[in-house]
Amino acid sequence: MLDVKLTMIRQEFESKKLDDVGRHLEQELEGVQLDLKPGASVAIAVGSRGISNLEEIVHSTVKWVVGQGWKPFIIPAMGSHGGATPEGQQAVLEHYGITEVNVGAPILSSLEVVELPSEGLANKVYMDKHAYEADGVIAINRIKPHTDFHGTFESGLMKMCAIGLGKHKQALEIHRFGVTGLKEMIVPTARQIIKHGRVMLGIGIVENASKETAIIKVLRAHEFEKEEPKLLEQAKRLMPRLPVDQIDVLIIDEFGKDISGVGLDPNIIGRIGIRGELDLEKLQISSILLTDLTEGSQGNALGMGLADVITRRVYNKIDFKATYENAVTSGFLQRAKLPIVAETDSEGISYALRAACRSPENARIVRIKNTLSLGALYVSDLVLPDLEYQTGIEVTDRRIPLVQEDGCLPPFD
Structure with a gap:
């Protein structure tokens, strides 16, 4: 059973931004x-x-x-x-x-x-x-x-x-x-x-x-x-970052070419997926589950090879020709290899937990929308103590189930 809850946390990063992008560019071009x-x-x-x-x-x-x-x-x-x-x-x-x-x-x-x-x-x-x-x-x-x-x-x-x-x-x-x-x-x-x-x-x-x-x-x-x-x-x-370095299961709601050139940013997850290139030692993530592919990817699922499990939802959206062309062009074939395919979100989480040798209640689980959007995310109870003394992190009172009764992830927002 996956009868555990996740807590939403918010991360505050440096918020520098331009209020009027078009006007700023016009000023840059003046002269x-x-x-x-x-x-x-x-x-x-x-x-x-x-x-x-x-x-x-x-x-x-x-x-x-x-x-x-x-x-x-x-x-x-x-x-x-x-x-x-x-x-x-x-x-x-x-x-x-x-x-x-x-x-x-x-x-x-x-x-x-x-x-x-x-x-x-x-x-x-x-x-x-x-x-x-x-x-x-x-x-x-x-x-x-x-x-x-x-x-x-x-x-x-x-x-x-x-x-x-x-x-x-x-x-x-x-x-x-x-x-x-x-x-x-x-x-x-x-x-x-x-x-x-x-x-x-x-x-x-x-x-x-x-x-x-x-x-x-x-x-x-x-x-x-x-x-x-x-x-x-x-x-x-x-750039954004995950709040902790040690994770048993990382659930990523969506990946794709409009998120990162590799679908999910290796700088965030720590996995490079290039033969001869070392992964980032600081980040230790045992299992990664991808639950959806963005519409903007147009079926290009490059990056799925950095994960351990994908859902049938992802698989059904894959344009293998586009994905493989991108992978072969780059020369980094590992990134396009097909992970285990789970029929549901629930099954995918179960596979990821088993691969990490963890039970749901004893797992450090983190759920993110994608590797670009890390301002709000969900963590399991075992992760919360690591956040207690970190600056720029708010632990909210919003708690959601890991999965719903229908086997799907609950809405992220």
Whole structure:
């Protein structure tokens, strides 16, 4: 029997945020001058991540470009996302509200690329053909810790230039070198694309732990290498975290590509899922259960291989072709391997508890909505003593059953 209760707790993280994102971006762009003639074409590179206020940010960028007398268009700056098809990548943007009607610029989606000079690099360098043929390029991306590796540059504008603007062909080229490619080749590849591809501006975004826009910085291309590491440090300081390091069973209500590039953030759960790369020693989670896949993932279940158990609900939503294409492109197949499939939430919890060698009443259980939303979560009674002296944590009087009589998880909110 799973007759135990969980208590809701709230975590307070640094709450820095921008109240008027569009206005702030407009102020950042004021005074920026680019060496472009009237009527020049400007490609705005937009990625596949669920960035807060993305539609407003893109719309404000388009508005500024038009105001300069130039002609903007949007390109999906993605590697294997959207099933590595033009239609799929455009659909990803549309899911985030990036349509011509909403942002005021057409979307030109293609996987066709141009090969650029590699100038001695071990890898070839590619760039989206539409972007290459534009008179100028603006890259928009969130800056945050990467899910595969750690270094001076992780997820951000440099990676957007290298992998996003390089499309699927560049992703395949970089990923064939494994983690080494990500650690050592993204920056020099980005330099070539910036140099030969007329990348002029970048809009770097940092979010707080509540997924609110905390920082927007407009950078000229020559500033990327100096300024992006500073923004990355701020992103690390603002990112959410679990309140405890020792967990028997972690229940995650949803995962997906709009939550993290790997579906669930390895920086949160401590599991990397890359052969030869060590998991984060500080976090010790015995069993992870995934109960649903987000609609925004469009069936891409990359990251399920980091879990131990998934529900039938998840399994029925998986687009294996899209998932496997993403995994094979990255070279990290472990992340797409199928965990045990439980018919119900209740069965999934039972499997996870048994794998952790724990009974329900003697287990350290934590339930979260997803790895981005950690402001409110539920914990079992055994976890509560660890929270007593932690700052920024409120133990509420809301208690819910671990599972309902119908075998489903009770509503999170």
